Structures are given as C-alpha cells and as structure tokens.
Amino acid sequence: LSVMDDPAWKDDIGKLANGFIGRQQNGAWHTTTANLWGGLALEKFSKVFESTPVTGITAATLGAAKAQVDWSKVERVKTTDPAGAPHQTTFFGAPASPGNLRNNTMFVPWATPPVRDTLLVTQQGTGKPWLTLQSIAAIQLKAPFAAGYAIKKTITPVEQATAGKYTRGDVLRITLEVNASADMTWVVISDPIPGGATILGGGLGRDSQIATQGEKKSGSGWPAFEERSFEAFRSYYQYLPKGVVKMEYTVRLNNVGDFALPPSRVEAMYAPEMFGETPNARVKVEAAK
Structure with a gap:
C-alpha cells in the first residue's frame, strides 16, 4: 500500500x-x-x-519471427485437466498447476544467423496485460552461474573398482549443496545422471539398501517429492527458505561410454529468473576387467 x-x-x-x-x-x-x-x-x-479486463490480441515481433496470444482462448488450468496437479491444496503458495493460465505464452525464436534486433510487443484490445520476458540460449555453461541460487556438486565413490576411474558397476554418492538468497515457494533441484545409470533408493529390483546407507540431508528445507528418473535426480521443495540446504543420493553406473551431461540446476518454478547452474564434466565409464 x-x-x-x-x-x-x-x-x-x-x-x-x-x-x-x-x-x-x-x-x-x-x-x-x-x-x-x-x-x-x-x-x-x-x-x-x-x-480494465484484457481482451484482443497481444503480438510479439523479433525480426521476421512473430507470435501472438489471443485472449479469448486463454483459460485457467483445472485439477481435472491432464496437466493439472493431483493435489488441490498445499502448505505454501499456490498448487503446481491449478489456477495458472494456459494459451497465454509466446515463443519467438532467435534469428539464424544471429543478428542484433529489437523485440516489439503490442496489445490490440482493451486492458494492459502483464508481460514476463525470459531469454534462453543454447550456450555451453563453462563456469557456475548464480542468480538468486548457487548450487555446488560433489561426487564421492561408495564402491569403485579402480581408483580414479569410473567402471561399470561403480556406485557413487552425489552431494548437492544449494544456497538460496531468499525464501521461495516451489523450488526444484535437478541433477543429470549418465545414460543407463540407476538412482538407488527407489525400491526397484536389484536396488541396494546397503549402498544408500549414509545418505544425509541438512538445512531448513524439506522436499515435498523426490523423483528418481532414468535421466536425472529431481527434488521438489514446496517451500525453500533462505540459507543452505544439502541433499545426497546414490547412483550406480550401468553402461560403458563417454557421457556429456547438461548442467545441474536449481530454479524457482514460479520465478524462473531466480536460478543457479553448475557445469558437469564429461563422464567416461569403462568396462570392468
């Protein structure tokens, strides 16, 4: 006020x-x-x-690329929709999907080859819609980047056939440390794993409870859900307060190869301008002798 x-x-x-x-x-x-x-x-x-209610068309132009939003087609996401959240209530903030809008985004690709240009956004109709602008570029990350969050990754061998080398069957303990500069709701931490690797602790066949013993978590944040997929470990926080939070998970290397991994990333889901990234080195996994 x-x-x-x-x-x-x-x-x-x-x-x-x-x-x-x-x-x-x-x-x-x-x-x-x-x-x-x-x-x-x-x-x-x-x-x-x-x-004044927003009606009409909002259009964006960047060089020859154009996109628009027709406000007559913008509607709210419901929990009954395929993309809706399974839970209608949460402890902090808004649910993951219900209450949000769909059909209200525009994607304007960069020119090829890249040229310096001006983004022009116009509103043809009543009202003044809010605009959130995010620029994304496929550029290799060479050093850690912090914009509200800082993330650090440590790899510790649990079972290693040959010291200093990764071999098929090795078990590794991954420690992620995130430093948040402010309190935020709905924050996700994503860490990629090599192709074919298995994140232990999910209760699947050939899982190992012994290998996951000693996993630690610290900090004020407490995850609402942890996802152990075939491509990455993801930890979702309904509320992540300011400060440092640490988490660990265990992964087993199953495939031989030379793997290039995307950066480890932490991001506020409803404030994507707040994020942090750290690059991952290539992982070379050799066959067991």
Whole structure:
C-alpha cells in the first residue's frame, strides 16, 4: 500500500504482488491482520493496474519471427485437466498447476544467423496485460552461474573398482549443496545422471539398501517429492527458505561410454529468473576387467 503510488516502485510492483500472493497458505495469509491488510492491498492493486479486463490480441515481433496470444482462448488450468496437479491444496503458495493460465505464452525464436534486433510487443484490445520476458540460449555453461541460487556438486565413490576411474558397476554418492538468497515457494533441484545409470533408493529390483546407507540431508528445507528418473535426480521443495540446504543420493553406473551431461540446476518454478547452474564434466565409464 505504501509504494503503490510511488514512481520509484513502478517497475517492481507486479513482482511484489506476485510474491505477496505466493506467501499465502491454503488461500490465506497466516494471521488475521495479514489477511485484512493483504485484501486491502490487492484490492487497491487491482483498481490501479487491472481495472480494465484484457481482451484482443497481444503480438510479439523479433525480426521476421512473430507470435501472438489471443485472449479469448486463454483459460485457467483445472485439477481435472491432464496437466493439472493431483493435489488441490498445499502448505505454501499456490498448487503446481491449478489456477495458472494456459494459451497465454509466446515463443519467438532467435534469428539464424544471429543478428542484433529489437523485440516489439503490442496489445490490440482493451486492458494492459502483464508481460514476463525470459531469454534462453543454447550456450555451453563453462563456469557456475548464480542468480538468486548457487548450487555446488560433489561426487564421492561408495564402491569403485579402480581408483580414479569410473567402471561399470561403480556406485557413487552425489552431494548437492544449494544456497538460496531468499525464501521461495516451489523450488526444484535437478541433477543429470549418465545414460543407463540407476538412482538407488527407489525400491526397484536389484536396488541396494546397503549402498544408500549414509545418505544425509541438512538445512531448513524439506522436499515435498523426490523423483528418481532414468535421466536425472529431481527434488521438489514446496517451500525453500533462505540459507543452505544439502541433499545426497546414490547412483550406480550401468553402461560403458563417454557421457556429456547438461548442467545441474536449481530454479524457482514460479520465478524462473531466480536460478543457479553448475557445469558437469564429461563422464567416461569403462568396462570392468
């Protein structure tokens, strides 16, 4: 309320409102006072910035590339939809999908060959839609990058046939350390594994409870779900507070080969500008002798 009419906060007021709503728990804030002031703040915010409904077409142009959003086709995701979240309520913030919009995104590819150009976005219709801009480029990461999050990865052999080399059948302990600069809801940490490798601890056949003994977790964050897929280990946090959180998982190398891995990444799902990455070296797995 105090910065609503302050020109110095004009560019950040939308982010403040988005983060403010994300602090809700089951559709409400934690105290009666917070709910009173929160309702007044959002009511005034809507009158100032969202008094006119958005209709028509929003178009984006970058050189010869064009894309658009037809607001008559924009609708909210429901829990009953195939892409909807299985749970309608959460402890912190909004559910993973319900309440979000679909058909409201545009993708404008870079020119080939690359040229310097200007992105032009126009609104033909009523209202002023909010625009979140994210640039993505397929550039090899050569050094750790931190934008709100810093991630560090450590590999420790648990069972290794030959010291200093990776051999088929080796078991490795992976430690991920994430340093968050601010509290955030719905954060995911993703760490790739070599092709054909198996993440232990999922209870599948040929799994090893002995090999996973000693896995540790520390920090204030507690994962809502851990995914052990054939391509990566992913840990989803419904709420990840500011500070350092550590987690470990165990992987067994099953295939021989020279594997190139994408970076390990941590990202706030609803604030993708907050992320961190660290590059992974190539992993060469040799046959057992």
